Amino acid sequence: MAKPPGPLLLGVRHHGPGSARAVRAALAAARPRAVLIEGPPEADALIPLAADEAMRPPVALLAHAVDEPGRSAFWPLAEFSPEWVAIRWAVEHQVPARFIDLPATHTLAWGKDAESAPADKQADDAAEVQAHGNGAGADVRVDPLAVLADAAGYDDPERWWEDVVEHRGVGDGDAFAPFLGLEEAMGALREVYGTGGHERDLVREAYMRLQVRVAQREFGDEVAVVCGAWHVPALRQKSTVAADKALLKGLPKVKADMTWVPWTYRRLARASGYGAGIDSPGWYGHLFGAPDRPVERWMTKVAGLLRDEDRLVSSAHVIEAVRLAETLAAMRGRPLPGLSETTDAVRAVMCEGSDVPLALVHDRLVVGDVLGEVPRSAPAVPLQRDLDRIQRRLRLKPEALERELELDLRKENDAERSRLLHRLRLLGVRWGEPVVSRGSTGTFRETWRLRWEPELSVRVAEAGVWGTTVFAAATAKAEADAVGAQGLADVTALAERCLLAELPDALPVVMRVLADRAALDADVGHLAQALPALVRSLRYGDVRGTDTGALTEVAAGLAERIFVGLPPACAALDADAAEEMRRHVDAVHGAVGLLGDAVAAGRGTQGEDAASGLAAQGPGGSPALGHRALRDRWRAVLRVLSVRDSVPGVVRGRAVRLLLDDGELAQDEAARLMGLALSPGTSPGDAAAWIEGFVGGGSGGGMLLVHDERLLGLVDAWLTGVSAEAFTDVLPLLRRTFSAYEPGVRRTLGELVRRGPGERARTQVGGSGIPGFAAELDVERADAVLPVVRLLLGIERAEEDVEDDLSDKGLVGVTG
Template sequence: MTGVDRPSGDSAGEGPLLLGVRHHGPGSARAVRAVLEAARPRAVLIEGPPEADALIPLAADEEMRPPVALLAHAVDEPGCSAFWPLAEFSPEWVALRWALDHGVPARFIDLPATHTLAWDKEERPPTAGEPGDAEPEPGDAASSPEDEASRSVHGSGDALRVDPLAVLAEAAGYDDPERWWEDVVEHRGAGSGDPLTPFTVLEEAMAALREEYGTGGHRRDTVREAYMRLQMRSSLREFGPGVAVVCGAWHVPALRRRTAVSADRALLKGLPKVRTDMTWVPWTHRRLSRAGGYGAGIESPGWYAHLFAAPDRPVERWLTKVAGLLREEDRIVSSAHVIEAVRLADTLAALRGRPLPGLSETTDAVRAVMCEGSDVPLALVRDHLVVGDVLGEVPASTPAVPLQRDLARLQKRLRLKPEPTERELELDLRKETDSGRSRLLHRLCLLGVGWGEPTVSRGSTGTFRETWRLSWEPELAVRIAEAGVWGTTVLGAATAKTEGDALAARALADVTALAERCLLAELPDALPVVMRVLADRAALDADVGHLAQALPALVRSLRYGDVRGTDTRALAEVAAGLAKRVFVGLPPACTALDAEAAEEMRRHVDAVHGAVVLLAEGAREADGEIRARWRSVLRALSGRDTVAGVVRGRAVRLLLDEGELGQDEAARIMGLALSPGTAPADAAAWIEGFVGGGAGGMLLVHDERLLGLVDAWLTGVPADAFTGVLPLLRRTFSAYEPGVRRTLGDLVRRGPKAQGSAVAVGVGVSGFGPDLDAGRADAVVPVVRLLLGLDSPGNGDPGEPGGSDLDGSGSRREGGELVGVAR
């Protein structure tokens, strides 16, 4: 290792071996491995945070599987963090593993994370609260370690930031830096010629760029490079001249330059500091492909991993992988397709003047030969192979915050392994394991760790069912570190954070939503605090809108308490008191409203109605009182002329659905509301409230009198007022199902006479009648019971052996009739 200059202060000819690389470049990784095998250095220095030196031995652990990343976070503020991702094809990872395999000391020599995080903290915008919000500097964690190679020249503040590879590619006549890099580096055969040649050539190119652009707009490079030079001097004194340095090629000219030790130390004076912890965390290929945030900006990590791992014939092996993937998706792909795709890729490379086919040529060949010109299966190839779904692993002995260790223990016990791909998880809360999974996911949501997101189930809608959409992202490690300030276990941290959120909540609806989430997560110690805050806020809040918003979430919580076995008596008392306050304040609040406020109040009425029904079911002893008071409120709303038309119409509709109004009475009230003396806009609003929503159309289909009243009113609207009511009517009828709109159109086209002549068979539509046909309805019950499994062995009648009033689907049988199916 002669002929390499040392930094200032050392004699020439005994300097370190500088290996300038492209971070996450498989060609650079192969070249680094070849040079290290040939030179056999006494020590290996790697661009990275020196606080991670103690973690280097873990890279040789059998449980360590790249891609992984070094995570540094401020002890007092875990959200202030940074990542240094490393993949199997990263030159830094190759150098690290070579040193460990050969018993050679390895050290990181970049600027310590204690300064980097403090620097980031000072420069972070006031609104930045998400990890990775601040734009990364070259060499910082957010860019892979220090990779700017995949980004073009762009602005950062007032300075122009230079992408070295983009400039070199442009000088060579390429419009794509990735294509240029493949041609000059990736397609260069391993073991061909002197292994130092690519590093020598790349250093010369970077020296010319540094002479032209200086630091290229990278403000921290001067300080970082000064620190690296000091570390190199220290290593040379300790190990002698046999030292190899693996760093970004952009830094090599600066590290080669002779400078005074005092000048380098002067640049490091006064740097901010913050107390820092460091660990290994799993990473993903998908995260490596993202240019923003913590991503490394590698467009095709799966392709790069293939190039690094393929010993020979990379194109043939790649296209064989593609064929296998497409066959798994039931596409017809034969060996002949693979052979033809290889030939086409070779031909395209020759036509384009490339030494070997690259990703663009293989992609074009796959599209033409295997996908028949379609981009749909090609998107699958890109997602699963070009990018990939690889998730790294770290050893169990890796340092971690106590909360992370508790989470790992729960994941293992519940058999809920983190996966990088998005998947749906169906849970049956009657099973112990699924119930535990639900609790864990809800508690993590309360902690801000968004591993899972609740979604609508495509199957049963019973309260014992839950559906989650799971996707593990590396940034969740930061969220877990942040949540560690609340406790050392998931249960303890979720309890403490829920109590803090309840005390800090401003809106009453926020507290009721927190109470619901508290029950879902089963936090018995936090629930009393939340309920005390809820009672205090409800007593002080006089806004009926706020109370109406808060009630539904509170009542929903009672349902989940039944399924999960949680004591919800205190919750029921607060909910009942809140409902009574809504009953008192709702009628005055519905007067003198404009159109927008009236629509919002209509939504509140719907929400309160649904909540009252659930509340009455959950408190059977107060069923009559609660529902009777609510019906009296609806009657008051339906009969006051000062109440907005949309609210009056909805009140009448709800009374009709509850059976409190007969069809004749409902028709009479509608006739009054649509009389010629009513302003067309008010009448249209009343109609919207009465028949708005998905079920309103079926009401008109079933009752020819109501449809006739609407039809007569609509045809009598004056021409000058019609344009004013048209938007309301369009909004009302557009919510109906297409089949319902078609049926209504047929009924209106036939006219009143045709409808009237069909009284014996309903409204002229087969299957509809003016009243309920109890005989036909009873005929359906045996089929419904068979579908629900109520007549299967072991599901006898109540009182019989094996019988049950409440079956597994949530259906209740009373008096031999099915009164609730999959509630």
């Protein structure tokens, strides 16, 4: 069939490999003098970059408001997108290519719904439109593909599209026939549904008609237009220039900037919330890129992925899966196996009927984690260019696939990587999220979970208002955040982040704000929240070489104010406030230990003052404490909390436990205080709260009860003496206390209680009566583990040498 008269209108489905192949064939047959593509005209200058060897789709055109970078829109393109194929064809054949959709300057200004979301043209052309049936006001969402599929007898629009378009070979008949058929179908749908209630479509189509007329005046009818199939009937209809211009009159505007940014297959997926998304971008990319035998090549990919996951998949599985997919296609009346057939075959043959490995295949291959690349010559804000330069220098390449990065801060390159990631987090660019290190708890090691999302390009553009380099922008942002912080804890957390990001220019501003807030804040809870983060920051000076002297002074002053205000603040608290105060006591206890180490090391002190317990001045001129004085003062506070009747039981119990763990309280004294707390004169609720504070949670209280049967006996005697009425009230608290113990600890405690006090008394000479728990080392049990330890260490030496080795490592004496 010859080319139809007038401009060649190629209606497509966005991100469809069948449409992309058909567009390429139609352009090759028509040889137009110009190619017009649905997209923002501001991107015309970016089209030549598509020929750059460094440009690898998926990519997206990013438009953002210059004065408000967070207001943005994307136009994603994959290698199987018809628009991308048209751009590449035009560039390769040196044919002018232009974008003809409504300019981004109007799209970005047209309501807040355009902010940080895919462009409207993509959402509209997803063919989810609203229609007013019979002129009524009820909105009905219509998917034209679903309507056409239903008319053809299909219950799945994707399967219909695959059979009609994706499985149609390039050489199957005339190059223009599929577009004429699709135009006729969409024309019928537009007659029924109109614009579907989207008045914006009328404006966009009016602008596109004007641009087509301009191209016709310049190139005649030898013009090809690549646009969403839904728009083709509107572009074909006759309309006057005056009528089209009238629709465009008075549109809002903002100053917009555009560039290319990397995109990912995952963000092309419908599951990501993208309006024009597809279910299987990875599968479509495979169909578009496979030169022949797509099913065989796909099954080979699946087998390779499963083998990498240590599943037994052989070439025989691949052959059998291909045969099954072809058989299923024949049984279902399909011309070729589609995604549903290949998925069913993979599940049955390679996954043994399990959906667990099939989910991995869907995530890694059907959807995919491909991340595109753009050339360095693409326009970008200065901050983005500085970030690109740092990424290349540190060999830290953005990737769409989530991965963990282990950093050793003693190595300069790893330390710089850490600083970059922390600075980006300060700027709101969350490329990496810190996670708990598996191998070490030392401050010299960090673990990050990295994943680059396309939206981070927008965050970088937003952060560009703070500076032209990552360092300058992070510094300015930290200073602004310090001044605008709402609470004292926010400022201390910011100080910690400044140390992690190594921002020495921002730290003085943060410290000045911190000192001012600390001097004015009289809430002990706020001070207790602020101290741990502040003291944690002191540890980073060791590894990162950061001067934390000023931080030490402020922390010591905060600690002194907490010591003074904590006992009164613990009076007359309800259950929730008491539990919160217990958490504050735990946090301050850990912080005082770290702060004492920092002061002992001489940071923030002068000369011999640190050794004598004196230090520099704290906030407001109050004398800060030295390391011994800090710990002694805190222990004195804990002693006050442990015996004051007005303090809630959960706080008193925790204070006794902390003193016992530090060796400041003898076992006999702890047992006496427990006996008083569990005496008949104490209400069951308060006694249960005391137990929660003393042995509750993950504080190791279970092992304390296992090894000290006097304490266990006191708890047991109290619990058996609680009345039936009171027991119902204290049961939830007790259950919360003991359910946090490890199963082995609970089992041991149950065995001890089952034997009863009499049995424990008769076994007192030998210890607790439970194998492995005694006053002295159980030599027989310790010897039993030596062969296993020798095997784990991979050594073949005499037993006494192994014991020496274990003794050096502190392992001898560890039983069970």
